[in-house]
Amino acid sequence: MTRSTRDRWLGYAGRLLVALILLFVLLPTVVVVISSFSSTSVLFFPPKGWSLRWFERAVSYDDFRSGFYSGLIVTAWASTLAVVIGTTLAIVIHRYTFRFKAVLEGILLSPLFIPHFTIGLGLLMLVAQLNLGRGYALVIFCHVVLVLPFVLRSLYVSLQNLGQRVEMAAASLGASPLRVVWTITVPLMLPGLFGGWLFAAILSFNEFTASLFITTQRTQTLPVAMYNYVREFADPTLAALSVIYIVITATLLTLANRFLGLGRILNVDAPR
Amino acid sequence: MTRKPAFVGWFLLPAILTALGLTIAMLTVLQYSVRAYIPGSLDVGGFTLDNFQDLLKGLYARAFLNTVWLSFKTALFGLLLSYPLAYTLVRTRTAWLKSCILIIAITPLFLGEVVRTYSWIIVLGNSGFLNSLLLAIGLIDKPLQLMFTDTGVVLALVHVTMPIMVLMLATGLSHIDIAYEKAATSLGASPFRAFLTITLPLSLPGIVASVTTAFAWTFSAFATPQLIGGGRVSTVATLVYQLGFSSLNFPFAAALSIAGLAMTVVLLAALKRMTRPLQNVGIH
Numbered sequence: 001m002t003r004s005t006r007d008r009w010l011g012y013a014g015r016l017l018v019a020l021i022l023l024f025v026l027l028p029t030v031v032v033v034i035s036s037f038s039s040t041s042v043l044f045f046p047p048k049g050w051s052l053r054w055f056e057r058a059v060s061y062d063d064f065r066s067g068f069y070s071g072l073i074v075t076a077w078a079s080t081l082a083v084v085i086g087t088t089l090a091i092v093i094h095r096y097t098f099r100f101k102a103v104l105e106g107i108l109l110s111p112l113f114i115p116h117f118t119i120g121l122g123l124l125m126l127v128a129q130l131n132l133g134r135g136y137a138l139v140i141f142c143h144v145v146l147v148l149p150f151v152l153r154s155l156y157v158s159l160q161n162l163g164q165r166v167e168m169a170a171a172s173l174g175a176s177p178l179r180v181v182w183t184i185t186v187p188l189m190l191p192g193l194f195g196g197w198l199f200a201a202i203l204s205f206n207e208f209t210a211s212l213f214i215t216t217q218r219t220q221t222l223p224v225a226m227y228n229y230v231r232e233f234a235d236p237t238l239a240a241l242s243v244i245y246i247v248i249t250a251t252l253l254t255l256a257n258r259f260l261g262l263g264r265i266l267n268v269d270a271p272r
Numbered sequence: 273m274t275r276k277p278a279f280v281g282w283f284l285l286p287a288i289l290t291a292l293g294l295t296i297a298m299l300t301v302l303q304y305s306v307r308a309y310i311p312g313s314l315d316v317g318g319f320t321l322d323n324f325q326d327l328l329k330g331l332y333a334r335a336f337l338n339t340v341w342l343s344f345k346t347a348l349f350g351l352l353l354s355y356p357l358a359y360t361l362v363r364t365r366t367a368w369l370k371s372c373i374l375i376i377a378i379t380p381l382f383l384g385e386v387v388r389t390y391s392w393i394i395v396l397g398n399s400g401f402l403n404s405l406l407l408a409i410g411l412i413d414k415p416l417q418l419m420f421t422d423t424g425v426v427l428a429l430v431h432v433t434m435p436i437m438v439l440m441l442a443t444g445l446s447h448i449d450i451a452y453e454k455a456a457t458s459l460g461a462s463p464f465r466a467f468l469t470i471t472l473p474l475s476l477p478g479i480v481a482s483v484t485t486a487f488a489w490t491f492s493a494f495a496t497p498q499l500i501g502g503g504r505v506s507t508v509a510t511l512v513y514q515l516g517f518s519s520l521n522f523p524f525a526a527a528l529s530i531a532g533l534a535m536t537v538v539l540l541a542a543l544k545r546m547t548r549p550l551q552n553v554g555i556h
Contacts, residue, residue, distance in 0.1 A: 006462075022377075028392055031394050045404035089284065098280070107291040107295060114533060115532065117529070118492075121516060121529055122300050126297045176277070249379055
């Protein structure tokens with residue numbers, strides 16, 4: 001075989017491999033979509049008939065409704081607080097040195113490798129020991145801790161791309177450091193702030209393991225409600241809810257890709 | 273250094289309070305881990321090291337080894353499946369293929385562990401998709417047992433960790449200048465050889481980062497081993513939950529968490545150390 005034919009075959013094999021891997025990634029999604037339209041409560045493949053009843057049940061089931069609202073409350077607070085805490089910290093860390101800077105940064109980035117169940121367990125035992133109730137404040141604090149490393153990362157990137165020249169110009173014209181931060185730094189960081197907030201919100205809305213440890217019936221978020229449902233029932237209601245989830249997420253991502261260029265946001269575009 | 277303006281202290285305050293809360297929570301785990309368990313009560317007894325001694329018992333030692341083994345398999349198979357996707361994503365010139373890979377590979381990242389685990393339950397179950405398919409085409413005559421097995425858990429865990437691995441590998445690959453490969457091929461190397469001798473070594477930092485992340489994710493995964501393993505696949509995460517919520521043995525759950533954390537730190541540090549000589553390869 002000549003070299004060029006061999007390379008062509010390698011190219012075909014490579015394409016086939018990529019197609020098979022994509023099939024593996026897609027498989028569960030396709031199966032969930034098929035199951036969600038099944039008419040029977042016990043799943044068969046192929047389904048014996050088709051219906052929309054599981055979608056009706058998914059949007060009317062009480063635990064899913066309350067889980068959705070609790071999730072929204074927790075996500076809105078946690079991602080906003082994380083962005084505020086992250087922004088103030090990132091600005092100070094970027095511009096100044098102070099004692100224990102590395103320690104503070106290390107502690108706040110540690111949830112990247114501390115398992116979520118350990119953080120959940122720790123917070124649960126802490127409120128038990130202090131005789132505090134398990135309310136929304138606990139869940140929100142937990143989510144702030146968990147999403148903060150990701151927020152900090154995206155803020156560092158946008159601060160690095162900022163360049164100090166405009167800030168220096170403002171300072172040389174007599175603006176106080178705080179005024180420079182408010183009128184120059186923060187407005188210039190806005191795209192990064194929004195990106196960090198969105199990232200935090202998605203992570204928080206989907207967080208499961210730590211939430212399982214610290215939520216109660218009243219504060220349980222949607223993933224926890226879904227987990228409890230799988231343990232009790234085997235019908236395709238969760239398949240229907242998953243389809244709703246998948247459609248919303250894929251739509252958001254496709255829009256983000258069309259208008260913002262997902263490759264650019266995720267930093268995977270090759271330099272050309 | 274210039275004098276720090278007054279707002280610096282105020283800007284640091286929220287971060288310091290958050291760090292303090294997290295530190296106290298972790299110290300609480302440490303404190304519980306050295307207290308005696310009083311059966312049937314949420315209160316804890318005096319100081320003791322018994323919890324750590326109990327960790328050496330067969331059941332718990334096995335769970336530890338099993339977790340490490342699962343994490344290893346997940347990271348390995350995840351890497352084998354993620355690398356071709358990441359490579360195609362970065363190098364393809366076909367716009368629709370790029371968008372296709374991005375959407376298909378990245379969407380699961382935003383779906384959460386429960387949705388993804390649930391979909392694998394329907395795929396792997398005895399009357400699930402895979403078994404129905406294989407029975408229908410006559411490859412098997414009785415359903416394969418995939419639920420409640422290590423194989424099923426690894427399959428689902430690979431799927432759960434793939435999006436983040438693809439992302440990290442693609443980030444690493446996108447920083448490699450395509451000119452190196454072109455230079456190699458123009459000097460007569462086949463594209464395959466150029467890949468093996470140029471691109472693959474240069475992408476090692478991305479490989480290390482993605483494997484490390486996959487390892488850490490698998491170690492802390494709970495929903496997947498719990499639901500697909502169905503109690504028959506014990507990991508550190510599922511044991512901590514059972515000890516805390518079924519037996520209410522919080523001191524022992526705490527000791528297990530501390531041991532798990534210590535092991536994660538040691539393993540990640542070892543991985544970093546082993547691969548340090550490799551990490552400078554791509555820097556020039």
